[in-house]
Amino acid sequence: MKHQENITQYYNINAKSYIKETINIDMSENFDKFMGILPSNGAILDVGSGSGRDLKRFSERKRFATGIDISQELVNAAQEYSGCQVRLKSVLDLNEDSAYAGIWCCASLLHLTNDEFIKALKVMYIALEDNGVILISVKKGDKETIDALGRYMNYYQEDFIKKEAVKVGLEEIDFWETPHAIASRNESFITFIFKKNII
Numbered sequence: 730m731k732h733q734e735n736i737t738q739y740y741n742i743n744a745k746s747y748i749k750e751t752i753n754i755d756m757s758e759n760f761d762k763f764m765g766i767l768p769s770n771g772a773i774l775d776v777g778s779g780s781g782r783d784l785k786r787f788s789e790r791k792r793f794a795t796g797i798d799i800s801q802e803l804v805n806a807a808q809e810y811s812g813c814q815v816r817l818k819s820v821l822d823l824n825e826d827s828a829y830a831g832i833w834c835c836a837s838l839l840h841l842t843n844d845e846f847i848k849a850l851k852v853m854y855i856a857l858e859d860n861g862v863i864l865i866s867v868k869k870g871d872k873e874t875i876d877a878l879g880r881y882m883n884y885y886q887e888d889f890i891k892k893e894a895v896k897v898g899l900e901e902i903d904f905w906e907t908p909h910a911i912a913s914r915n916e917s918f919i920t921f922i923f924k925k926n927i928i
C-alpha cells in the first residue's frame with residue numbers, strides 16, 4: 730500500500746481516538762506567533778486539519794478559515810466541530826493561486842516523503858498571496874519510518890526545510906523547537922514561519 734493510502738486508512742479507522750487525544754492540545758505558542766505575523770485580512774488554509782481544533786480557533790478570532798484533509802472521517806469531524814468548510818483533498822493536489830494570506834501546516838507534512846514535501850512547498854507558495862505566511866511544524870530527525878501506530882512518518886532535518894523553502898522563494902521569518910505536546914512521546918517538533926515576499 731502506498732503511504733498516502735496508509736495514512737488515509739489510519740486516520741479513517743482511528744478518527745475517534747485520534748480526535749480525543751489531540752483536540753485539547755494547547756497550540757498557543759504556534760498560534761500566537763502565526764497570528765502575530767499573518768496579514769490582517771485574507772483567508773487561512775489549514776492543511777491536514779485533523780480534529781478541527783485550529784480551524785475553530787481561527788474562526789473564533791474572526792478569520793475566514795477552511796481546511797483540507799485526506800481522511801473523510803476527519804473532514805466530517807473537523808467541519809462539524811469548527812463550523813468551517815473542510816475539503817477532502819491532499820496538499821499535493823492543491824491548485825489555487827494567491828488565495829490565502831496564511832497557510833497552517835501543523836503536524837501534517839510529516840506524512841510526506843522529502844520529494845512530496847518539496848512539491849507541497851511549491852503548490853503552497855503559489856497558493857499564498859504576496860506577503861502571505863506559512864507555518865510548518867514537523868517532527869525533528871533524520872529518518873523515514875512506520876511509527877508505533879502504523880503510520881508512515883518522516884522526521885525532518887532543519888536545514889533541509891530551510892534550504893527548500895528558500896529555493897521556492899520563501900523567506901524565513903521565525904524558527905523554534907519544542908518537545909512533543911504528548912509528553913510520553915520522546916520527540917521534538919521543529920516549527921518554521923516563512924513569508925512570500927513581493928518580487
Ligand SMILES: C[S@@+](CC[C@H](N)C(=O)[O-])C[C@H]1O[C@@H](n2cnc3c(N)ncnc32)[C@H](O)[C@@H]1O
Nearest residue numbers: 740777778779798799800819820835836837840
Ligand atoms: C498528525 S495529524 C495532525 C492533525 C492536526 N493538524 C493537528 O495538529 O492536530 C496529520 C493530519 O494530516 C492529514 N494529512 C496527511 N497527509 C495529508 C496530505 N497529503 N494532505 C492533506 N492532509 C494530510 C491527516 O489526515 C491528519 O489529519
